[in-house]
Amino acid sequence: AVPDALTALVRLLATLHDDAGDVAVDGLVGREGATVDYPEDRVRAEAGLAEGVQFIGTGRITDRLWTKPALAILGVDAPSTGEAPNALVPAAKAKLSIRLAPGDDPKRAYAAVRAHLEQHAPWGAQVTVTFEHDGDPCVIDASGPMFDAARSAFRTAWDGTDPVDIGVGGSIPFIATFQEMFPKAAILVTGVEDPHARAHGPNESLHLGEFARVCLAEALLLRNVAAAGS
Incomplete structure (x- = not known):
């Protein structure tokens, strides 16, 4: 009892x-608001979801992931x-x-x-809720010459493929802090990973071919940003 x-x-x-x-x-x-599709079969494969396990949530996969x-x-x-x-x-x-x-x-x-x-x-039952830490969500206005410079670098490094703007469900609360402290700055955050990188996991990895493209993109980005700022 x-x-x-x-x-x-x-x-x-x-x-x-x-x-x-x-x-x-x-x-x-x-x-809602994601402008790209993320096919469910691709999500299942890249997440390593076991056969028979269902996705959770409703609506488009991209909205569930990003918005x-x-x-x-x-x-x-x-x-x-x-x-x-x-x-x-x-x-x-x-x-x-x-x-x-x-x-x-x-x-x-x-x-x-x-x-x-x-x-x-x-x-x-007696419930005690203890706060640990928080961070503001944010949306970056990815427009302007610095972002044009970045997209050009990525496009060249990936053999002419246009980059796609997405949302990211990661926990990077200092981005919102940067936005508040430097409202006129163009904030660009890059992450070196591929669909199977499993970032932050115990078996995190990086595809070497992807790493080579990222190195090229970073070099081109620095060149393009210097040109855009001159």
């Missing part, structure tokens, strides 16, 4: 997504299976990561997530 903390935590975490896999926290900003909020459970503190006693667990803890879409505010988003967790706690 007495609930345990781990079961309560599992039920609480399950309320963060609806049955389709969309984030179910009221108050988070999401929008909607995402929420992941990064870890849980509870007795390990090898050491768990046959007893009720009095306390359990989870670490959440919420990726915010452009147009959202981290303080408002944190308040929405905290309110959701407190309101959905099952069986009157």
